[in-house]
Amino acid sequence: MKTITIKKIAIVVLGMAFVALANLGRAQTVIYTDNFDIPGITSLDGSDQTGRHTGLFATNVLGRCGGIQFTITSSNLNVFQTGGGSDGRMRFAASTNVSGTWDWASGSAGLVITTAGGAD
Numbered sequence: 001m002k003t004i005t006i007k008k009i010a011i012v013v014l015g016m017a018f019v020a021l022a023n024l025g026r027a028q029t030v031i032y033t034d035n036f037d038i039p040g041i042t043s044l045d046g047s048d049q050t051g052r053h054t055g056l057f058a059t060n061v062l063g064r065c066g067g068i069q070f071t072i073t074s075s076n077l078n079v080f081q082t083g084g085g086s087d088g089r090m091r092f093a094a095s096t097n098v099s100g101t102w103d104w105a106s107g108s109a110g111l112v113i114t115t116a117g118g119a120d
Helices: 003-022 107-115
Strands: 061-066 071-073 076-078 089-094
Antiparallel strands (some): 061 089, 071 076
């Protein structure tokens, strides 16, 4: 292989790497956010979530506690750990069935995400 050809290949590879690096951390579509913009409250699950969400699934998904009840203070979600070391976790439920969990990957949700260009 000629030196000129190798240089051209190297330039193309470097160019592709720069393009890939420039796009890191840029989500294509907002799927779901919660701004936790409410006064201090002792229960995420019991909080009024009206108007706090944005994104493709703003009206379909509710944030819920998993394992330990979380609080919200000064628009910040407080994720706790019990004295025994059990971690709390955030889970998501359909707004129509808060006892279940939201399936991000299949059914209508998966189709909406794929159609919107995915998410990073």
